[in-house]
Amino acid sequence: MSAQAKLLLRVTGVAKRFGSVIALRAAELELRAGEIHALMGANGAGKSTLVKVITGEFPADAGEVTLAGNVTVFRSPAEARRAGIVSVYQDPALVPDLTIAQNMRLARVPLDAVRATMRELGIERLDLSRRAREIDYPHLRLIDLSRALASKPRILILDEITAALPADLSERVFAAVREWRRRGHSVIFISHRMAEVAALADRATILRDGVTVGVTATRDAEDKIVNMMLGAEVAKAAAAPQPRASAGIAPQAAPALELRGLTYGHALSGVSFRLGAGEILGIAALEGQGQQELFDCIAGVRRANSGEILANGRALELRHPADAIRAGLVLVPANRLHALLPQRSIRENVALSSLGTLGAWGPIAMRAERKRVESAVERLQIDKRASSEVRRLSGGNQQKVVIARWLAAEFRTLLCFDPTRGIDIGTKRQIYALLREVAGQGAAVLLFTSELPEIRLACDRAIVLFAGRISGEMPASEADEARLLRAAHGLAAPVRAEAPV
Amino acid sequence: MSQALALVRGHTILALILLLAVFVLGIEIARPGTVTPLWISNALLFAAPLAILGAGQTLVMLTGGIDLSVASVATGAAYILATNAASGDGTALALSLSLGLIVGIVNGLGVAVLRVQPLVMTLGTGLMVGGAMTVYSQYMLASQPHVPAIIQTLGAGKILGLIPVDLFLWAAIAALMLFALHRTGFGRLLYAVGDNREACHLAGIRVWRVLFVDYVLCALLAAIAGLVLVGGTNAADLSLADVYLLPSVACVIIGGTSIFGGRGGYSGTIVGALILTVLTSILTLLDVPEPVKQILYGAIILSLAAAYARLTE
Numbered sequence: 001m002s003a004q005a006k007l008l009l010r011v012t013g014v015a016k017r018f019g020s021v022i023a024l025r026a027a028e029l030e031l032r033a034g035e036i037h038a039l040m041g042a043n044g045a046g047k048s049t050l051v052k053v054i055t056g057e058f059p060a061d062a063g064e065v066t067l068a069g070n071v072t073v074f075r076s077p078a079e080a081r082r083a084g085i086v087s088v089y090q091d092p093a094l095v096p097d098l099t100i101a102q103n104m105r106l107a108r109v110p111l112d113a114v115r116a117t118m119r120e121l122g123i124e125r126l127d128l129s130r131r132a133r134e135i136d137y138p139h140l141r142l143i144d145l146s147r148a149l150a151s152k153p154r155i156l157i158l159d160e161i162t163a164a165l166p167a168d169l170s171e172r173v174f175a176a177v178r179e180w181r182r183r184g185h186s187v188i189f190i191s192h193r194m195a196e197v198a199a200l201a202d203r204a205t206i207l208r209d210g211v212t213v214g215v216t217a218t219r220d221a222e223d224k225i226v227n228m229m230l231g232a233e234v235a236k237a238a239a240a241p242q243p244r245a246s247a248g249i250a251p252q253a254a255p256a257l258e259l260r261g262l263t264y265g266h267a268l269s270g271v272s273f274r275l276g277a278g279e280i281l282g283i284a285a286l287e288g289q290g291q292q293e294l295f296d297c298i299a300g301v302r303r304a305n306s307g308e309i310l311a312n313g314r315a316l317e318l319r320h321p322a323d324a325i326r327a328g329l330v331l332v333p334a335n336r337l338h339a340l341l342p343q344r345s346i347r348e349n350v351a352l353s354s355l356g357t358l359g360a361w362g363p364i365a366m367r368a369e370r371k372r373v374e375s376a377v378e379r380l381q382i383d384k385r386a387s388s389e390v391r392r393l394s395g396g397n398q399q400k401v402v403i404a405r406w407l408a409a410e411f412r413t414l415l416c417f418d419p420t421r422g423i424d425i426g427t428k429r430q431i432y433a434l435l436r437e438v439a440g441q442g443a444a445v446l447l448f449t450s451e452l453p454e455i456r457l458a459c460d461r462a463i464v465l466f467a468g469r470i471s472g473e474m475p476a477s478e479a480d481e482a483r484l485l486r487a488a489h490g491l492a493a494p495v496r497a498e499a500p501v
Numbered sequence: 502m503s504q505a506l507a508l509v510r511g512h513t514i515l516a517l518i519l520l521l522a523v524f525v526l527g528i529e530i531a532r533p534g535t536v537t538p539l540w541i542s543n544a545l546l547f548a549a550p551l552a553i554l555g556a557g558q559t560l561v562m563l564t565g566g567i568d569l570s571v572a573s574v575a576t577g578a579a580y581i582l583a584t585n586a587a588s589g590d591g592t593a594l595a596l597s598l599s600l601g602l603i604v605g606i607v608n609g610l611g612v613a614v615l616r617v618q619p620l621v622m623t624l625g626t627g628l629m630v631g632g633a634m635t636v637y638s639q640y641m642l643a644s645q646p647h648v649p650a651i652i653q654t655l656g657a658g659k660i661l662g663l664i665p666v667d668l669f670l671w672a673a674i675a676a677l678m679l680f681a682l683h684r685t686g687f688g689r690l691l692y693a694v695g696d697n698r699e700a701c702h703l704a705g706i707r708v709w710r711v712l713f714v715d716y717v718l719c720a721l722l723a724a725i726a727g728l729v730l731v732g733g734t735n736a737a738d739l740s741l742a743d744v745y746l747l748p749s750v751a752c753v754i755i756g757g758t759s760i761f762g763g764r765g766g767y768s769g770t771i772v773g774a775l776i777l778t779v780l781t782s783i784l785t786l787l788d789v790p791e792p793v794k795q796i797l798y799g800a801i802i803l804s805l806a807a808a809y810a811r812l813t814e
Binding site for chain 1: 680684685686687689690692693696697699700701702703704705706707759763764
């Protein structure tokens, strides 16, 4: 590393594990005085963990943090703050029922200093006597930033601060960050948005699977950064083309699911697509780009502000998940614990779907139920050794129980939200094989996965969401990680010299 | 020993029956000759109203709720019955059951639709019913309350001088409860809602309907229990069922139903009600002042609940 600028913070060999999950293996970071340094990496690469180790949120298992030449171990964020390191985390850190002024007092930040930084951010007209609960999310982020700036940090850490900000407010954040650099301070900036990073940061450190894989100047380095974030997996995924059943959709038939201009708050704006029977449509997106809201709206968990949802050509009015289920749209949610009855048996969990829509409060046909449940359990090869309480099952088997519930019922479109998160590779394959089988039998599948390589393996077609809009659409055969990732960062697809067919 | 413990863990109902047997044996050893067919018959007679209250309480506790208005509803139902006996048995009976229906609907709306905490909601309605009954009693001073003969037979009668009549009502309710909980969709839904309300919502279940019906059923069962009670005492007063409030909850907890919902059942409550009845009987036999009895009763219930929690976790 060149020594032309003074080294302010140095992180070497930091490792951190939570139980069986290794968040960081060997993280390195060098921050110069007066630079904006981007910290990049895919979901789960360890960015937030590294920040929390630096600010003393929790101790590292191994490695060192050196501040201005001295090895330091902060035992709490308050200690780090006294040493001039202040972080703004992903979620607003304000007590909802206190006013802004009370929140500042709670954090022992002088109000005058906050007012001054709020002026710099152009939000000086915000009433400090309003309760945090009454203020919208983007402004809460700016208040968080004002509070952090008010304590005059030598090192300001911003973790995904722009993730939910509209463009105008993002600009104010960038201006403030540049101003901070001009005054000779340093900023660690975490963002998934490549364009932002290129425009704002001087250098970037790239993490992959808890390891620092590179440091680079950000100018004209987008492809380099994407490649480092992906690593060797690009080659691996490209080398594994997947045979798939052709989705034989009759062109004149109405699609199993169609969205027209679906809008939900700030999260989704004007999302439209069609999903045919027999097709598996993959959704790729970075964290918090509206995918959760998209699935929730289709499943009747949330109500869209505008736009239409059609199933088999019929417009739906979804007020309750029951409405979606009746229309054949069933959800396998992100968190399987949200869908399971942990203290009840596999059988009761699987049979639950038949109780809602049919309103079947009367006597249960026990034998028919057992047959139905058993066939679903067998089809998914669920391990039945701990069948009396599903909380005793492994995560993979629990996920299968959630899916089995819908197999035992009737559905037309399966909405799977990250069904393989935290599941071993064998079960993953089983689940994808099952999705393919279900599609082969004429069902439509909408699949969000946080693991980009899985799009090519499991889907027919892919849609990429960025900031609540569709930023890319491609057949699965072209959905290599680089292309998905570019779209997921809101970048245009590279121009290809393709002959028109 | 560890094997025995494992067996007990798997079948908590066995442990409860064992405990009941120990209690009965204890009485017989302390006072030989106490446990006679007549004593057993009386124990069943007294356990029935508690077990019927416990049935309603089991229904709501399975969903993670509680109903603290059951004692007021039971008392109120009994009082309305006795003060309206002059208008005919049928009318009196209908009026007293309709109190249960009304309170159940109010509780159900509060808990299921307005999402008031069950504890707060039913504590509130319980107080309101108690107050309303006091006001009502001011207007009813003129008429002479009396308990219809058929209710007296229900609450105190014995066939061949040995088999309590209320045992038949209890048995019928128990059969319905066990069937409903394990063999009907409604029963499944009670467990499901108590275990994970959000999962039920996602599975397309209208959770509020389940809870609403649940609280109505509980209040109706409380009214029925009140009728059995007043039939036994043959005297309607405004504190008739007060002493049953804690036991109605305790017999469910001792019976192994989780207060967080989703786990348990009525068979445990049955044994729980018997254990509490026998416990009362033991305390009566001990020649100690009433306050000491209360202290012992409370302490034993607490230690049973604590022991149970350790056994199941």
